[in-house]
Amino acid sequence: MKVRSVLAGTLLFLLSPVSSISLRAQDTAPVEQPQSEFFSGVVTALAGDTLTVSKALLGKNTETRKFAITAETRVEGRLRVKARVTVRYVHDDEVDRALHIIVRASQKK
Numbered sequence: 001m002k003v004r005s006v007l008a009g010t011l012l013f014l015l016s017p018v019s020s021i022s023l024r025a026q027d028t029a030p031v032e033q034p035q036s037e038f039f040s041g042v043v044t045a046l047a048g049d050t051l052t053v054s055k056a057l058l059g060k061n062t063e064t065r066k067f068a069i070t071a072e073t074r075v076e077g078r079l080r081v082k083a084r085v086t087v088r089y090v091h092d093d094e095v096d097r098a099l100h101i102i103v104r105a106s107q108k109k
Contacts, residue, residue: 034090036099039065043083051098053085067098077103 041055041063049069056062067089079085084104089096 034092036088036090038086038088039067040086041065041084043079043081043085046079046081051079051085051087051101053087065096067096069098069101073098073101075101075103077101077105079103 039053039055041053043051044054044064045052051067051069052064053067054062054064065087067087077083079101084106086102086104087098088100089098091097
């Protein structure tokens with residue numbers, strides 16, 4: 001009889017940490033951050049809160065993207081039409097929001 005109570009106590013002891021670990025794992029689900037992406041090309045249009053960038057690749061169709069510029073958008077360099085830029089952005093609520101815009105220096109020929 002005493003052996004059974006010791007075995008039952010040991011079994012309960014071994015199972016108790018497993019159940020608490022699984023409960024903690026369910027409670028601490030990581031919040032998914034939107035993944036930032038990059039797009040490089042030439043500025044084709046510049047409005048107050050939007051930026052349009054076009055990229056032409058040899059043998060492929062021209063790709064154009066429109067980005068929303070917010071107060072949090074960091075701009076390095078002088079942003080103007082026909083400037084070469086690299087935009088780091090996230091896709092939020094059906095719009096691409098620019099996080100960081102880097103204006104590339106024009107190459108002298």
